[in-house]
Amino acid sequence: MIAAPDFAPDYALLDPAEAPARGALVFPFIGQKLLLGPDAALPFPRMLQELGPPGRAFCFGALGEQRCVLQIWLADLAIPPHLSIGDYRALWGQWPVGHLAAFVRARQLAAWVLHNRHCGVCGQVMNLCRAEIACECPACGYKAYPRISPVAIGLVCKGDEILLARSPHFAPGMYSALAGFVEAGESAEDCLRREIREEAGIEIRNLRYFDSQSWPYPHSLMLGFIADYHGGELIAQESEIEDLGWFRFDDLPALPHPGSLARRMIEAIRAAWAGKTRRS
Ligand SMILES: [Zn+2]
Numbered sequence: 001m002i003a004a005p006d007f008a009p010d011y012a013l014l015d016p017a018e019a020p021a022r023g024a025l026v027f028p029f030i031g032q033k034l035l036l037g038p039d040a041a042l043p044f045p046r047m048l049q050e051l052g053p054p055g056r057a058f059c060f061g062a063l064g065e066q067r068c069v070l071q072i073w074l075a076d077l078a079i080p081p082h083l084s085i086g087d088y089r090a091l092w093g094q095w096p097v098g099h100l101a102a103f104v105r106a107r108q109l110a111a112w113v114l115h116n117r118h119c120g121v122c123g124q125v126m127n128l129c130r131a132e133i134a135c136e137c138p139a140c141g142y143k144a145y146p147r148i149s150p151v152a153i154g155l156v157c158k159g160d161e162i163l164l165a166r167s168p169h170f171a172p173g174m175y176s177a178l179a180g181f182v183e184a185g186e187s188a189e190d191c192l193r194r195e196i197r198e199e200a201g202i203e204i205r206n207l208r209y210f211d212s213q214s215w216p217y218p219h220s221l222m223l224g225f226i227a228d229y230h231g232g233e234l235i236a237q238e239s240e241i242e243d244l245g246w247f248r249f250d251d252l253p254a255l256p257h258p259g260s261l262a263r264r265m266i267e268a269i270r271a272a273w274a275g276k277t278r279r280s
Contacts, residue, residue, distance in 0.1 A: 004096035005064030009105055011133040016057040019045060020069045027102065028054070028071045029110040030079065032218075034086035034103065040094050043083055050080055056113050056128060060105055068102050072110050074117060088216050092259045100259070107216040109133075109146060116144040151220045152192040153179035155265045156204055158229035158246060162269060163200060164253065165236070165244035173254040175247070177262045179222070188223045196227075200244055201235030204228065210268070213261040224261045226269060249273045 020026050028035045028048050037043035054071035061068045079085065088103055095103070112135075116126050119137035126135040126144065134143040155177045156163040164175035180195035182188055189207050196204050210224040236244045247253060249270045256262045 005066075005098050007061055007063055007068070007098040007101035007105070009061040010059065012059040013128055013130045014057040014059060014069065016054045016071070018057075020057070020071075021067065023065075024059075024067045024069045025063060025102070026069045026071055027060075027106040028073075029106070030073045030075075030077050031114050032107065032111045033079070034107060034110075035079065035083045036086040037083060040084075040086065040091060047080070047082060051077060058128060060109055061102060063098050063102060068106070070106050070109055072113050074114060089257050089259075092257060104214050104216045108148075108214070108219040111218055112144075112146040115147075120144065147219050148214075148221050149219055150182040150188060150191075151179050151215075151222050152182055152188045152195065152225065153177050153222050153262060153265075154192040154196060154204065154207070154225045154227050155210075155262070155269060156196060156200075156202070156227050156229055157269060160250075160273065161246035161248050162252075162266065163196075163202075163229070163234075163244065164247050165200065166242050167240060168242045170242075171254070174256060175243075175253045176256045176260075177265060178244075179262075181220075182223075189225070192225055192227065199237045199241050201237075202232035203230040205230040210265050211261060215261075222261045224265050226265060 025042060026045060028043060035043055037047055051073055055074035056072045058070055059067050060070045091100060091103065116135040119126055119140060119142050121142045122137060122140045124137050124139040126137050129136045134145050136143050165178055166175045178196055178199050180191060182191040192207065193204060196202060204227040206228040208226045210226055212224065213222045215222050234244060255266055
């Protein structure tokens with residue numbers, strides 16, 4: 001069996017009027033929406049003909065020998081009836097991991113191109129640079145690079161329990177670790193301490209970095225930490241949190257997606273707890 005290739009990011013500007021090279025994997029986006037053909041596969045170029053040429057096109061990486069090409073239609077066109085919109089969470093388990101990594105980069109770059117059609121300084125229409133991945137203003141020279149938004153996410157432990165919470169937009173019954181966007185001028189650790197204080201009313205200590213993960217909604221870089229409970233009573237922030245509580249490792253609610261950093265942190269801590277419980 002041939003292993004599925006890893007995704008390797010790169011960048012090369014293409015002429016949107018020209019058909020992509022034969023064998024290229026085309027990721028077509030209307031705005032931020034990835035178009036998929038039958039069976040959640042990337043559509044063949046002929047399935048996109050009715051859309052006309054895309055507004056922007058560039059190579060954004062490779063999967064083994066295959067170049068990955070992003071095509072973006074900037075106008076809010078109707079989705080052709082034989083195509084559907086790809087959702088990262090739904091593709092997990094259907095697509096190889098390398099293809100999912102390509103999707104994460106493609107969707108973030110599609111959002112970046114869409115949001116930088118005009119210069120933020122002088123309002124001119126921006127062009128994609130040839131030399132580097134940037135949108136450049138031909139009038140004033142301002143460059144906009146792909147935006148990445150750091151998010152601190154923390155799993156708080158207290159004895160045999162972890163702190164989990166649910167936000168009103170989660171799937172029914174699902175709980176996850178608390179998280180929040182890093183503010184300007186803030187460290188990831190300060191952000192996590194502040195978020196947990198605001199959303200759960202408690203103090204944490206002993207923060208340990210776990211891992212990071214790029215997430216395509218909208219352009220997040222999740223920075224994962226494990227932390228210990230330090231003090232205070234749980235009080236859920238009404239505007240953000242529907243419910244929260246301490247959950248025992250052997251009695252956890254529905255958990256987030258297996259591909260998410262939150263889930264990996266929960267599983268790692270649960271496995272360590274189970275090992276300790278077996279030994280004692
Ligand atoms: Zn400008």
